[in-house]
Amino acid sequence: MAKELTAIEWRSDQWLFQFGGLRPDNVLEYFSQSPFWDSSSNNAILKMQTQFNDLQQASYNLASMVGIEFAVTHQEPPALFIITKFRRSSPTKVVPLAVYYIVDGNTYEAPNLYSIISTRMLSSVKKVEEAFEIARKHSEFHPSIGYSWKETLEQKNTRKAALKDKDS
Numbered sequence: 001m002a003k004e005l006t007a008i009e010w011r012s013d014q015w016l017f018q019f020g021g022l023r024p025d026n027v028l029e030y031f032s033q034s035p036f037w038d039s040s041s042n043n044a045i046l047k048m049q050t051q052f053n054d055l056q057q058a059s060y061n062l063a064s065m066v067g068i069e070f071a072v073t074h075q076e077p078p079a080l081f082i083i084t085k086f087r088r089s090s091p092t093k094v095v096p097l098a099v100y101y102i103v104d105g106n107t108y109e110a111p112n113l114y115s116i117i118s119t120r121m122l123s124s125v126k127k128v129e130e131a132f133e134i135a136r137k138h139s140e141f142h143p144s145i146g147y148s149w150k151e152t153l154e155q156k157n158t159r160k161a162a163l164k165d166k167d168s
Contacts, residue, residue: 005035005036005109006108006109006110006111006115008035008036008108008109009106009107009108010034010035010036010106010107010108011105011106011107012030012033012034012105013105015030015033016030016105021078021105022077022078022081022102022105023077023078024072024075024077024081027072027075027081027083027102028043028070028072028083030102030107031070031083031100031102031107032044032047034107036085036098036100036107036109037070038068038070038085040067040068041067041068041069041070041085042062042065042067042068042069042088043062043069043070045065046062062088063088063091064091065088066088066089066090067087067088068085068086068087068088068097069085069086069088069094070083070084070085070086071083071084071086073099078104079103079104080101080102080103081101081102082099082100082101082102083099083100083101083102084096084098084099084100085097085098085099085100098110098112138150
C-alpha cells in the first residue's frame with residue numbers, strides 16, 4: 001500500500017533561489033527533489049542515464065517506455081503547475097495514478113476522489129444527525145395522539161393567529 005502523502009506540503013527555498021524560481025523547463029527537476037517523486041520512474045531512469053553524457057533527456061521519448069512516469073499536465077507559470085503520475089503500459093495506454101500540484105513553490109498531492117467523497121459524505125451525515133437530534137428535542141410523544149411538536153404558549157398563539165389570518 002502506498003504511503004498517504006496528501007497531508008504533506010513540501011517546499012525547497014534553497015532550490016528555488018538557486019535556480020531562479022519555477023519555469024516549465026525546470027519544474028520536473030524541482031518536483032524530483034520532493035518526497036512525492038518515484039526514483040524508479042522512467043523520468044528518473046532517463047535522468048540517471050543521461051546525467052554524465054552529452055545526450056539530452058528530452059531527446060528520449062518517454063512514450064516508448066513502459067512503467068511509471070511523471071508529466072506536467074497543466075501549467076500557469078510561474079504560480080501553478082499540475083503534475084500527473086502515470087502508469088504506462090504501451091505507447092498509447094496510460095493510467096493516471098496520482099495528481100500533484102505546485103502553487104508558488106509549495107508542492108502537494110491532490111486527494112483522490114474516494115477521499116473527497118467520503119469526507120463530504122461524512123460531514124453531510126454528521127449535519128443530518130445534528131438536525132435529527134434538534135428535531136427529537138422539540139418533539140413529544142403521547143399514547144393517544146402519537147408524536148407532536150412541543151410548543152410554548154407563545155408559539156401556539158402565534159400559530160393560531162397565523163391560521164386565523166390565513167382563513168380571513
